[in-house]
Amino acid sequence: MIRQATLGIRLIHRLRHDSRNERFTGMVMLAFAVVGLTAANLPGIASGYEALSTFTPPLPIASLTMPLSQWVEDGVLTLFFLVVGLDLRQEMATGFLSDPKKATVPVVAACGGVAVPALIFWTINSSSPELAHGWTVPTATDIAFSITVLTLVSRRGSGELRAFLMTLAVVDDIIGIGLIAIVYSHLTSPWPVFVLAACLLSWFLLIRMRRPIWPVVAAIGLIAWYAMLSAGIHPTLSGVAVGLLTPARPVFREMTSRAERYRGKLSPWSAMLALPVFAFFAMGIPLCGIGTHELGSTVFLGILIGLVIGKPLGIMLTARLCTAVGLSLGDGIRWRDLLGVAQLCGIGFTVSFLMADLAFSHSAQSSQYADTAKLAVLIGSLISCLLGVLIISANRHADKRHTRCV
Template structure:
């Protein structure tokens, strides 16, 4: 009876975690809570004390505050789920047939190229024509920064949050053809992979070479262990933890260890199993990612204390640059790439899908959130700039969600009316 109750509770938790709508709203709630807790006078000092409390790993030089553990530690679970999902998609999913996935894959690249251009343009305009000296721009805190410093945030608006974009689809796109969801899923999956590459290439400071030998050894050990008939999970956990430590010591962002081991997990049935291990492991880890890692990360990521949290924040070149990049740059990059690839590259959209049908989903891709928050913490050393960047991601993501929600709702009503009309014509015949 106790076991049945326990598994019953676990089944409910898994259902909540598998719901794009519920898990997305939970993460949004934690993000808003972090912003309030860090700026309401009654909770500011307590929240800051918790976030800055250091926790060290014995016998290592790893000593991080709790806020950084949420970013560098817990978020590894999310990236492990991303890695497992990518492996399955590349093997048997939407990315297994490159020709069929060519348009959304190209759109993911286009959707990552235009936003940095808009971000740099906005920050350049502020630094050229703003009230500060030429080449410098004033941010919301009153501090003056060179254009080169602000430009370091170019990668912040490149990412799409797959969980939130699918949440918007689940809420507002009922009745739309599955090809639109498949397009968004493929695009966001490739976007995740490209974001991982951006973090690895531009936000890593490589240290001694021998740490990379350790990473290779951990990768080989993981690949061997997860292919055994009976997987020795305690040993697998130790290897995974060691891979994280090696990544940290090598100067590569340690969350990428999750992507690495995820991509090394078998994605086809083996040893007479009915489902691939990558798929099963992803399903088991999803509740921890959606209901633990991401909410806590969002809480601390937005938990930035601003000197003045007011409408003046909306005049910051960093905030406006990120809003323009995510809300305008993302859909423009996606739609422009879709138009070029279908008109000049000989590629085709899924059957029954027209170019204009993609626009509402393209707007949903402006929801940055998770990875954009992470890049914002990596791009700027200055805490005020980092805080303003994360505030900009939050505001831009909410605006993109609102716009895409309205457009998807209208699109869904149009499809339902069209379907009703077709049914009536069929009945008359």
């Protein structure tokens, strides 16, 4: 028993250590996505996967009666958005976003990287208002995967490039959060909004106490989540809201800020639990129902072209406009380096999967459109990843040849 307990403790410590490795957590999420896709299409297993996905836990509150996959999307994924909120708060206080001179170009480039793929998708699908509603799907960048790939393949100037990509992806997250709040949230009742406001005010005050009362803080967070759900606002945004209200500078003579400290504690749970489980259910696409018609559909093409071409095109064009008016890309960043980073921004995954579900949730063919959109996100992300790796690797080899010649 003692030996088993020791092994269990070692395993927990090992997982906690590995969860701080972006390469490892990115591979874990990708593995769960592949397992989900495989389970949804293997004979004999697909029915079990479908039963698990549609299983509805019996709960006494009617508004909480949701299938398991919906619980993961609306509930478990809130943890990921809480980490995003804490990260955004810290970046705005002490990080790259706190310096307007350094942040201007990546911030504007992020806006271009959202606008161009959205315009491409809308142009291709403009003849159908039902399909055009999915214009947000190709706008998102998965910060975890893009940073992981850049870390794996880039060596020269990786610090500057990483900071640029991090800022760009963080702003992309802010825009994505705003789109979910504005486009996919529909206020159904004003009363939960007052409850939500009271919860956020309570969080703001409680989290600034010398010793926060954690059971009360957790209860406030859960009530805020439920209030958002009841109000018709996507409940995962409650995580962002409370994250942004957390102190980003040390208080009571603490060594680090609470936003940074809480993010460090919650990130392993987000990376090793919330994102993999979400990927497992989000990628449950039955490929047998997708044929050449779906692969040639305007939804598929709009997302694929938007991610692979629209994302890097929008980023590069707006970055070029910024430099044309006298702004700087940053020390050590060259245009060919930026092209590789811009291509990596075509990796959608997490938020794109979520937007695919939200965009077509009220459509008559919601399941078919959502599955087609998710498959397009997967393929477009993989192509963007491959092209980004090729561009960055080509730049690295060119630098080596130049060094040998010198």
